[in-house]
Amino acid sequence: xxxxxxxxxxxxxxxxxxxLEAAGFExxxxxxxxxxxxxxxxxLRPDLVLMDITMPEMNGLEALRQIRFVLPDTKVVMLTVSExxxxxxxxxxxxxxxxxxxxxxxxEFLEMLEGLSHGEAVMTRETxxxxxxxxxxxxxxxxxxxxxLSPRELELLQLVAEGLSNKAIGQQLSxxxxxxxxxxxxxxxKLGAQNRTEAVMMAIRSGLIKPESSE
Amino acid sequence: xxxxRVVILSGQSLFTEGVASxxxxxxxxxxxxxxxxxxxxxxxxxKDYQPSAVILDSADPEVAEVCPLNEILMAVPAVKVLQLxxxxxxxxxxxxxxxxxxxxRDLVDVIMPSD
Numbered sequence: 001x002x003x004x005x006x007x008x009x010x011x012x013x014x015x016x017x018x019x020l021e022a023a024g025f026e027x028x029x030x031x032x033x034x035x036x037x038x039x040x041x042x043x044l045r046p047d048l049v050l051m052d053i054t055m056p057e058m059n060g061l062e063a064l065r066q067i068r069f070v071l072p073d074t075k076v077v078m079l080t081v082s083e084x085x086x087x088x089x090x091x092x093x094x095x096x097x098x099x100x101x102x103x104x105x106x107x108e109f110l111e112m113l114e115g116l117s118h119g120e121a122v123m124t125r126e127t128x129x130x131x132x133x134x135x136x137x138x139x140x141x142x143x144x145x146x147x148x149l150s151p152r153e154l155e156l157l158q159l160v161a162e163g164l165s166n167k168a169i170g171q172q173l174s175x176x177x178x179x180x181x182x183x184x185x186x187x188x189x190k191l192g193a194q195n196r197t198e199a200v201m202m203a204i205r206s207g208l209i210k211p212e213s214s215e
Numbered sequence: 216x217x218x219x220r221v222v223i224l225s226g227q228s229l230f231t232e233g234v235a236s237x238x239x240x241x242x243x244x245x246x247x248x249x250x251x252x253x254x255x256x257x258x259x260x261x262k263d264y265q266p267s268a269v270i271l272d273s274a275d276p277e278v279a280e281v282c283p284l285n286e287i288l289m290a291v292p293a294v295k296v297l298q299l300x301x302x303x304x305x306x307x308x309x310x311x312x313x314x315x316x317x318x319x320r321d322l323v324d325v326i327m328p329s330d
Contacts, residue, residue, distance in 0.1 A: 009301055009302065009304065010304060011230075011234065011299075011301055011304055012229075012230050012233065012301060014233070014234075014237055015229075015230060015232070015233015015234045015235075015236060015237055016229070016233050017233075018233055018236040018237040018240060019229075019232060019233050019236050022236055102227060102229050102230060103226070103227060103228060103229070104228060104229050105228040105229065105232065106228065106229060106232035106233070106236075109229055
């Protein structure tokens, strides 16, 4: 299998390349940022891109999206320290063939990559469990949330997801800060969320809002 | 020349094993032991192994907690400790010497630069 490794930590990258080569993988390239990953993938046409998420210039999720668009047959497996559910769900939504944590041991890591050639998803049991829990929450939310959240509340939640403060949301929607707070309180209550971050996460997972502005 | 005996101390398995793999490519006679600080008796294992160098992941809080630098140096006084920060891609080399301090002169000998 021909592999491209994208990770901004060169020492980690060097070590991964060594492990892959020792296991018989052909490492065709290694890069340190998302933009270079796209360019190298187009040039080298690897079977697999091992992609970190947090990288300069362009993060791994955006690079994943673009690689999947231009090279749909190239598999991309995220290799990251991020245990954040939003990164996991976003990666899978964008077409990642797997999601591995860097805390994995080498034998398990290599065994999983071997499974990729047999069409297996590259994911530990723990990550699979997280994913399944996420889908269960999503199904639950999709059944009820659209009916419960008004268009105005969805609009407001989208602005929260884009990082706007209550004041900025108020200005954008031409309402007072108190009105924004009132809507927010209702949203939290309807979704059963503890805080605005959790509400945003739930709404992103359910597809009610987008992770960031599409503009 | 004796084979270098190295300990890598880190809880990040994939990173550690990657570095170990590359080290073995560069140093053919390398004796290498990987120790996870989350395991039992990490410091005891270092003491028993008597490495010539310890590479430790300074970004891993468990390492500093379980195997503080001064305790490593106490356990193996002549060891070279490479405090590696993978995020900054830098490492700091710490060495130590154990000497007899019978007289103040012994301290002076160390303080004063040798000719």
